[in-house]
Amino acid sequence: xxxxxxxxxxxxxxxxxxxxxxxxxxxxxxxxxxxxxxxxxxxxxxxxxxxxxxxxxxxxxxxxxxxxxxxxxxxxxxxxxxxxxxxxxxxxxxxxxxxxxxxxxxxxxxxxxxxxxxxxxxxxxxxxxxxxxxxxxxxxxxxxxxxxxxxxxxxxxxxxxxxxxxxxxxxxxxxxxxxxxxxxxxxxxxxxxxxxxxxxxxxxxxxxxxxxxxxxxxxxxxxxxxxxxxxxxxxxxxxxxxxxxxxxxxxxxxxxxxxxxxxxxxxxxxxxxxxxxxxxxxxxxxxxxxxxxxxxxxxxxxxxxxxxxxxxxxxxxxxxxxxxxxxxxxxxxxxxxxxxxxxxxxxxxxxxxxxxxxxxxxxxxxxxxxxxxxxxxxxxxxxxxxxxxxxxxxxxxxxxxxxxxxxxxxxxxxxxxxxxxxxxxxxxxxxxxxxxxxxxxxxxxxxxxxxxxxxxxxxxxxxxxxxxxxxxxxxxxxxxxxxxxxxxxxxxxxxxxxxxxxxxxxxxxxxxxxxxxxxxxxxxxxxxxxxxxxxxxxxxxxxxxxxxxxxxxxxxxxxx
Ligand code: PEP
Ligand code: MG
Numbered sequence: 001x002x003x004x005x006x007x008x009x010x011x012x013x014x015x016x017x018x019x020x021x022x023x024x025x026x027x028x029x030x031x032x033x034x035x036x037x038x039x040x041x042x043x044x045x046x047x048x049x050x051x052x053x054x055x056x057x058x059x060x061x062x063x064x065x066x067x068x069x070x071x072x073x074x075x076x077x078x079x080x081x082x083x084x085x086x087x088x089x090x091x092x093x094x095x096x097x098x099x100x101x102x103x104x105x106x107x108x109x110x111x112x113x114x115x116x117x118x119x120x121x122x123x124x125x126x127x128x129x130x131x132x133x134x135x136x137x138x139x140x141x142x143x144x145x146x147x148x149x150x151x152x153x154x155x156x157x158x159x160x161x162x163x164x165x166x167x168x169x170x171x172x173x174x175x176x177x178x179x180x181x182x183x184x185x186x187x188x189x190x191x192x193x194x195x196x197x198x199x200x201x202x203x204x205x206x207x208x209x210x211x212x213x214x215x216x217x218x219x220x221x222x223x224x225x226x227x228x229x230x231x232x233x234x235x236x237x238x239x240x241x242x243x244x245x246x247x248x249x250x251x252x253x254x255x256x257x258x259x260x261x262x263x264x265x266x267x268x269x270x271x272x273x274x275x276x277x278x279x280x281x282x283x284x285x286x287x288x289x290x291x292x293x294x295x296x297x298x299x300x301x302x303x304x305x306x307x308x309x310x311x312x313x314x315x316x317x318x319x320x321x322x323x324x325x326x327x328x329x330x331x332x333x334x335x336x337x338x339x340x341x342x343x344x345x346x347x348x349x350x351x352x353x354x355x356x357x358x359x360x361x362x363x364x365x366x367x368x369x370x371x372x373x374x375x376x377x378x379x380x381x382x383x384x385x386x387x388x389x390x391x392x393x394x395x396x397x398x399x400x401x402x403x404x405x406x407x408x409x410x411x412x413x414x415x416x417x418x419x420x421x422x423x424x425x426x427x428x429x430x431x432x433x434x435x436x437x438x439x440x441x442x443x444x445x446x447x448x449x450x451x452x453x454x455x456x457x458x459x460x461x462x463x464x465x466x467x468x469x470x471x472x473x474x475x476x477x478x479x480x481x482x483x484x485x486x487x488x489x490x491x492x493x494x495x496x497x498x499x500x501x502x503x504x505x506x507x508x509x510x511x512x513x514x515x516x517x518x519x520x521x522x523x524x525x526x527x528x529x530x531x532x533x534x535x536x537x538x539x540x541x542x543x544x545x546x547x548x549x550x551x552x553x554x555x556x557x558x559x560x
Contacts, residue, residue, distance in 0.1 A: 002228050005203050008456060009223035010182065010189035012516070013198030014241040015175035016234060019214040020154035021207060022161075023139060040094045040101040047101070047141040052081055054137065076127075076303055077134040086112055086131055102142045109135035155216045157206055163187040163338055167300040171197050176218035178225050180206050183462070185442040185453045185492050187337050191297060193514045194274040200225050202456030251519035255286035259522045261504060265530035269522055270328075270512035272490055274298070276314060279321040281515040286522065289326040291438060291512020292387065292490045293318060295371070296332050296340075304342055308370040315378035323382035328415065328438070328512075329375050331368065333357045333389035337454055343367075352452060357390025362399055369403060376409045385413040387438060392420040397433045417490070419443035424472040427479035437480050438512065441491030445469055463546040464493045470502065470541060470549065477506045488512055498553045500524045505537025524557075 055078045080086060086108060093104035109132055116128035153175035160181040166188045169177075174197055182188055182201030192199040198220030210216065210227055217226040219237055221244065226233055259269045270291030271282035275298050282290060298314055299306060306314070319327050334340060335356025343364075348354035361368035375386055388400055397416060404414070418424050419440030431437065441464055446453040448469050451461045463469075473489075480487040488510030493499050495517035503511060504525070511521060536556055543549050 002226060002230050002233060003209065005178075005206060005209065005225040005227065007178070007200040007203035007206075007223050007225060008182070008184050008459060009219075009221055010184045010186075010201040011177070011192040011197060011199035012221040012244075013176070013196070014220065014237055015153070015155060015198050015218045016229070017153055017155045017175045017216060019210045019212060019216050020156050020174075021140075021210065021212050022136065022156060022158040023207070037094050037098065040099075040104075041091065043142060044090065044094065044101040044104075047138050048081055048087075050141045051134065051137050052078060054141075055081075055134075076130045077137075080127070080130045080134045081138075083131075102139050105135050105138050105142065155218055157210055159207060161188045163191050163297070164300045164340070166191040166195070166197075167297060169195065169197060171195055176200070176216075176220065178203055178206055178210075178216075178218060180204065181454075181456060183454055183456050183459060185446075185462075187297075190272075190294070190492075190514075191274060193516070194278060194297070196516075202459065248516075248519065251523050252285075254519060254522055254526070255284070257286075257522070257526065259288075259525045261525055261528050261530040261533070263529050263531055265504065267504065267508065267525055268488070268510040269518050269525075270488070270490075270510055271515045271518065272512050273318070273515070276317045276321065278515065279318060282322070285515035285518040287325070287515055287518055289328070289383075289510075289512075290318070290322055291328055291488055291510060293327060293329045294333065295330060296334050296338050299332070299334075299340055299343075300338075302342070305340075305367065308374045311371060311374035312377050315375055315384075316381050319378050319382035319384055326383040326385060328385045328387045329378075330387045330389055330417070331358065331371055331375075332361055335360055352446065352454075358388045358396050358400070359390060359392075362396060365403065368400075372400075372404055373407055376404070376407050376412055379410055379412045385415055385435065387415045387417060387436075389417045389440070390419060390443070391416045391430070392422040394426065394429055394433065397430065401433075417443075418476050419491075420447050421472070424448075424476050427476045428482065431480050431483035431485050434485070436486045436488065437476060438488040438490045438510075439473060439476060439508075441469070441473075441489060441493040444472070444491065445493075448472060464491075464496070464499070465502075465546045465549045465553070467541070467544050467546070467549065473508075474506055474537075474541060477508060481507065486510065495521060497521065497524055498550065498557070501528055501533040501536055501553065501557060502540060504528060504530050504533035505535075505540075 055074050089108040090104045093099040093107055094101060112131050113128040116124040153173055155176045155178060156174045157178045161177065161179055177192055177197055177199040179201045180203055189199060189201060198218055200218055200220055200223050203225055215228055217229040217234060217237055258266060260266045268288050270289040271287035272292050273282055273290055274294050315329060335354060336352045375384065378384060391397065413435040415434050415436035415438060416430060417440040418427065418437050423430060442453055445462060445464050449463065449466055451458050453462060477487050486509040489503060489508055490512040494511040495513035497520060500521060540549050540552060
């Protein structure tokens with residue numbers, strides 16, 4: 001029977017397909033016993049062969065899409081399939097303890113990963129991640145029908161997906177993502193949008209309600225997931241989606257028009273991209289520049305850190321692809337929800353407040369130095385600026401300048417992200433040190449309100465329009481302008497139609513967003529009078545709660 005589940009709209013679009021369920025290995029309490037150990041062994045053997053074939057297939061796809069090195073991570077998993085430490089343990093559990101194959105794999109994964117992790121040796125911790133990944137695939141192959149990959153692109157269901165897992169998804173194979181956890185401002189969602197895979201996250205009990213192979217409709221724009229959709233429901237969603245597409249096409253026609261208000265105030269609309277694959281989308285959406293390259297996404301889905309040379313090649317491709325437009329390359333923002341298998345981070349009780357962004361880079365100067373050098377070299381091929389994430393102290397800017405001062409080559413403008421309350425409060429001092437600010441509202445909102453941006457249970461408390469956030473943004477914008485520096489916004493709020501008048505009123509100079517959002521935001525800019533936006537913003541800043549501010553904005557722009 002048709003059933004509608006609600007979640008957080010995380011990446012727009014609509015998809016219809018069959019459910020493919022990704023279960024976590026090693027955390028399923030299962031007491032299942034084997035009726036016949038020999039049959040279990042045979043099933044295990046068949047699943048191992050299927051898993052190996054899938055890994056080889058994905059390796060060849062990944063290798064043709066990006067660098068050969070990216071396939072390395074899958075090769076390591078292939079090796080784990082024949083690792084005696086792992087497979088002997090699985091077989092022993094089947095033969096000696098009478099476990100079902102699926103259960104034996106789960107238990108072996110758990111035992112091995114715990115053992116590796118306890119040793120605190122980075123190399124072994126990486127191996128633990130490989131064993132866990134390959135174990136999950138094995139379990140899926142044991143549990144699912146003989147060919148669990150659907151003929152058409154499937155709808156991937158999972159409890160949670162790490163950004164590194166999303167980065168390995170093939171849009172041709174995965175039509176949509178549905179997860180039980182996650183939020184629209186998490187990096188898994190940001191990557192799904194970059195890959196154009198529609199997604200709904202934070203869908204409670206999704207895995208308990210769906211079965212492998214079920215027909216599913218996903219509307220990533222409204223956040224609805226329909227299980228067993230009826231024909232008339234599909235038709236209704238198709239119509240809605242068709243209307244949205246038509247509207248997007250209408251807006252795309254304004255691609256070459258400037259983002260200028262009715263009274264002549266010009267704001268720059270830039271693109272957030274995750275790598276060279278974002279260039280085409282940025283250009284076709286009419287982006288005037290790239291406001292942030294999230295470089296950490298280039299480092300995901302591989303088994304080694306990219307060398308300076310490799311990074312240089314990638315940055316050069318982006319910079320020359322966008323030339324003469326400016327490209328702001330953000331230095332590595334690892335930590336929190338972004339982890340690399342080859343750069344294991346120490347366990348942190350509260351990773352969002354831990355060693356992330358520029359803090360980590362300044363501790364790992366060989367990584368930071370190689371990245372900065374690669375950016376400086378790429379700067380000869382176009383218009384480049386460097387941006388530092390997670391600044392919370394002026395010494396972080398001084399120390400970065402010191403490192404940059406050691407390199408020969410042209411001076412590259414240096415800017416910072418304003419995403420901690422400390423940076424916002426110190427904006428005046430920081431503005432004297434750098435060329436520009438870009439306000440990272442995803443993190444600024446999380447840190448100002450002390451609300452985890454990844455926790456869907458707190459979604460109601462995560463309020464970008466909270467007066468504390470808006471008043472800080474105003475202070476930052478004024479501080480930048482007093483020093484003759486420009487200020488942009490590159491968090492998800494930059495793409496919120498409701499926020500356009502506010503940012504125009506605050507005098508923000510640049511808005512950077514997923515390329516797909518640029519046409520709609522431009523259209524609003526072009527219908528707004530800046531003098532009205534300034535007056536409205538004055539009024540908004542005097543209000544003292546987010547619901548009041550939001551409702552005033554909604555009232556002001558009824559056409560949105
Ligand atoms: C932000 O925090 O708003 C931002 C743009 O950075 P990220 O989402 O990558 O943390
Ligand atoms: Mg951030």
